[in-house]
Amino acid sequence: MEVQDLVIEYTTLKGTVHAVEGVSFELNEGEALGLAGESGCGKTTTALALMRLLPYNGRIVRGSIRYGGRDLVNLSEMSIRKIRWKDISIVFQGAMNSLNPVRRIGHQIAEPITLHEGIEERAALERAGELLELVGISRKRIRDYPHEFSGGMRQRVMIAMALACNPKIVIADEPVTALDVMIQAQILELLERLRRELDLSMILISHDLSVMAETCERVAIMYAGRLMEYGATVDVFTDAKHPYTQGLVRAFPDIRGARTIPESIPGAVPSLINPPTGCVFHPRCKFAFERCTSHEPAPTPVGGHEVACFLYPEVREVSPRPVVEARY
DSSP states (O other): EEEEEEEEEEEEEEEEEEEEEEEEEOTTTOOEEEEOTTEEEEEHHHHHHHHHHOOEEEEEEEEEEEEEEEEESSSSSHHHHHHHHTEEEETTTTTGGOTTSSSOOOHHEEEEEHHHHOOOOOHHHHHHHHHHHTTOOOOOGGGGGGGGGGHHHHHHHHHHHHHTOOOEEEEESSSSTTTHHHHHHHHHHHHHHHHHHOOOEEEESSSSSSHHHHHHHHEEEEETTTTEEEEHHHHHSSOOOOOHHHHHHHHSTTTEEEEEEEOOOOOOOSSSSSSOSSSGGGGGGTTOOHHHHHOOOOOOOTTTTTEETSSSSOBBBOOOOOOOOOOO
């Protein structure tokens, strides 16, 4: 999958929210890509756009999402439905509470199989039992209801549902949120094992850098709808170029370092209705200078990463973008 210059807006009573602005990245076959950043930076919006699942007030203003030789942005609703869950599936944020409380687990897992594979319900339920065992749950529990499972087990059920139609890409949106540390480790280990066994490509969305470091080959750091830094996970975390990425790394406790309070990033995320001029991070950046306040930096290769920061002379400015009507 290749995403180029993705721009997404929401229409609200208070004004237009510029949720994602010019984001570009690619996902290679069998790879895990991490989208990291603070809450509200556009990670989930980007994930929903990849499957054309934006809410009614959201729209893709510009950009392309190329998969299998086609631009998903331009596909009809009927065509995109054939791709959802069959080729690209998602484990939604807050997935533990996404299950229907009055339907048995087996029927919920079997539903996408009957819709996309065109097989009868009995065969789909047999497949649902196999999927439960794949994620570490006995198939005997196929007739249980969601309330009979713990939080970690419900998360495993959601992962089984995402794998129901043998997709090529799985998007995991905050898959370990609200789980205790031990269960988080088990879920991450499960995702990594399934990715390698089933040769899946995965996009993992999280604000937890340790999750990214353990799971992903590459990582994209987002802030206020923009891509700040993008590259190999090891390189980005050990030799961060952007001041925002550096701040995120410093804010993460180091159990091997001195026992000091981690350094925080001052200030707060700006309004996406009226974002700052120039670089959106400059109000919180201790390295900001005059150019940062008036011009927006474009992601540019710097030392093996892509970085959007004028601290590096080779970083160019973003060209003014023309106003273009939404594709759909």
